[in-house]
Amino acid sequence: MSTDSVTREELHHRQVDLRFFRRSDALYEVEGRLIDTKTHPFRRMLAEKETPPGQHLHDITVRLVLDSGLLVHAADAVMPATPFSICPGAARTLAPLVGLSIGAGWNKRVRELLRGAASCTHIVELLGPMATTAIQGLAPQQAATIGDPGKDVQRRAWVDSCYAFAADREVAVRLMQLPKITKRGAP
Structure with missing residues (x-):
């Protein structure tokens, strides 16, 4: 259905940025960042005052260090903006990913290890597209x-x-x- 004949008002903006890097230590790094903002003031759950438009509701960056076989050597996250002050503790929940390989079954295994209260929903959401970004990052050398x-x-x-x-x-x-x-x- 075309939106040409109707007006739209943006209420929420989610940005997902995915990047793949070659490191100087012969390893690779895939980084995913998720930023959520609103275009209008809103009250966060349990907040005492309104959040102004444009202020980050979420700003989460996840990094995986990989080798050329897509084996995870390290995993970390930083969470400078979250809805609750306790949320940044989820950045320390990625240790179970170390030693896993990105490939068939990756998303299922991530959800098993980090589901529900074990981690952050948004970190888990980022890990799927981060896996395909890593695969695309290594695609030229594999295709060659x-x-x-x-x-x-x-x-x-x-x-x-x-x-x-x-x-x-x-x-x-x-x-x-x-x-x-x-x-x-x-x-």
């Missing part, structure tokens, strides 16, 4: 080696993983037609 020996399993894993990689579509067909290399440079 897709024809290398031992990559047949990886190529097959992509088939039927999304619309473009459907087994009967051009991308997957071409991917699976890459020569199986037995020696570097030899088809």
Whole structure:
């Protein structure tokens, strides 16, 4: 449905910013930041006075340190703006992520480890798109080696993983037609 014929009034603005970095220690870092603001004054739950428009309701940054295999080496969060003074304590709840690998089942495992009162809902929300950002961050180096020996399993894993990689579509067909290399440079 088009909104061309109606007026709209913004009430809430959520910004999610995701970035991937190569570090000088040969590791990588994925960072996710979530900021919530309102366009009108509002009273927070349990607050004694109104929050002015534009003031951050949430400002949460989560960082994961990863290796090229997407194994989590460190996880931390900072929470300079939260609705309750107790919320920043959730920044210390990420230790269970250390030692996990981003890949199939990541989101399910994160929700099992950090669900409910174990952590912050918004931290958990960020960890899903942070995982795909890390995968995209490493995609160029993975794509450059897709024809290398031992990559047949990886190529097959992509088939039927999304619309473009459907087994009967051009991308997957071409991917699976890459020569199986037995020696570097030899088809």
